[in-house]
Amino acid sequence: MILVLNSGSSSVKFRVVDLADPTAGDRGSVERIGEPGGVPDHAAALDQILGGLDAAGITAVGHRIVHGGATFTAPAVVDDAMLAVLRELTPLAPLHNPGGIAGIEAARAALPGVPHVAVFDTAFHASLPPSASTYALDRDLAARHGIRRYGFHGTSCDIVSRRTADLLGRPLAELNLIVLHLGNGASATAIQGGRSVETSMGLTPLEGLVMGTRSGDVDPAVLSYLHRAAGLDFAAAEEQLQRHGGLRGLAGANDMRTVLERRAAGDSDASLAFDVYCHRIRKYVGAYHAVLGRLDAIVFTAGVGEHAAPVREAALAGLDGWGITIDPARNAAHAPLISPDDAPVAVCVIPTDEELAIAEQVRAVPVRRVPAPPRGPARG
Structure with missing residues (x-):
């Protein structure tokens, strides 16, 4: 059994994965860490999680880490030296x-006798070519501070692209895909033969598509303009883009389900938020089609991508001339294949499973069981 942990600043989500039967296993979360009514810290959260599990059956722990920088381009076994390097990368993802x-x-303190492996959202995008990963900044400045496009949602892109190949009955190595991971965070990724060649998120998860609370693409000068015109300091201006933008900024709600309900009721703010959201997706689909040259499939995944049929329909509207069409009945039913059978470009709805992808990567890393520390002299 592999325990997969997704630890945020105020929550820990967990899932116990049995790779022989991925549908089995406990899962859940501990919320409000360090907040009134919650547990005091992550150690207490782990105690609560392990109190409900058979800890003796856990053979390894996989940790989802958002940003590995340029240092970690594959899963890494956690030890003191690795953790020290990871701490140095904190400025790249201070929120995550x-x-x-x-x-x-x-988790290392609670489960000292099993290997711990960090799996990085950014690692899948280590294959980005320099033309896609390089920002047009002063080269020395960018190199000194690690400024480049890293990309995120890599574990999702990995498993979803493999599942798409299985659905289409074609080798992944032959496929050109655009994966649209649409959740509270959202990204588009162009995948060629299983390798990421372009992706919408950049140095941080802020760039790219419109998201729940994040603005996605804006003119970088917006930050300095907000400082001059609105009197916001840099932190407050960034807060507007990170936590008060996106659907929340446009419609007052960061949940697409709420936006769709309000749009159906005639709310003009929700309608505009929906239109901006889908327009941004369509723009990226067109750009990434150009990057790939030939496109075999577009894949919707994550909460919005898997469940919001109106988003899928509107995001791809008007692309019939490129061979991109949706069958309305299939789309309404959230079928795995929502394009007509004879469409030149398949449009798929593939559930993501980042925890399973992390567990698979943990299993693939050569690790040995860690000896538990001595418990002191025997009594008697």
């Missing part, structure tokens, strides 16, 4: 990595 590190520290 500290929670992941806290989760690792708590």
Whole structure:
């Protein structure tokens, strides 16, 4: 059994994965860590999680880490030296990595006798060519501070692209795909033969598509303009883009289900938010079609991608001339294949399973069982 942990600043989500039967296994979360009514810290959260599990059956722990920088381009066994390097990468993901590190520290203390493996959202995108990963900034400045496109949602892209190949009955190595991971965070990725060649998120998960609370693409000068015109300091201006933008900024709600309900009721703000959201997706689909040259399939995944049929329909509307069409009945039914059978480009709805992808990567890493520390002299 592999325990998969996704640790944030105020929550720990967990799932116990049995690779022989991935549908089995406990899962859940501990919320409000360090907040009134919640547990005090990540150590207490792990104690609560392990109190309901058969800890003796856990053979390894996989940790989801959002940002591995340029250092970690594959899963890495956690030890003190690795953890020290990971702490140095915190400035690249100050909103995400500290929670992941806290989760690792708590889990290592609670389960010292099993190997711990960090799996990075950014690793899948290590294959980005320099033309896609390089920002047009001063080269020395960018190199000194690690400024480049890293990309995220890599574990999702990995498993979803493999599942798409299975659905289509074709080798992944032959396929050109655009994966649209649409959840509270959202990204588009162009995948050629199983390798990421372009992706919408950049140095951080802020760039790209419109998201639940994140703005996605804006003119970088918006930050300095907000400082001059609105009197916001840099942190407050960034907060607007990170937590008060996206669907929340446009419609007052970050949940697409709420936006769709309000849109159906005639709410103009919700209608505009929906239109902006889908327009941005369509723009990226067109751009990534150009990057790939030939496109075999578009894949919708994650909460919005898997369940919001109106988003799928509107995001691809008007692309019939490119061979991209949707069958309305299949789309309404959330079928795995929502394009007509004879469509040149398949449009698929593939559930993601990031926990399973992490567990598979943990299993593939050569690790040995860690000796448990001595418990002190025997009594008697």
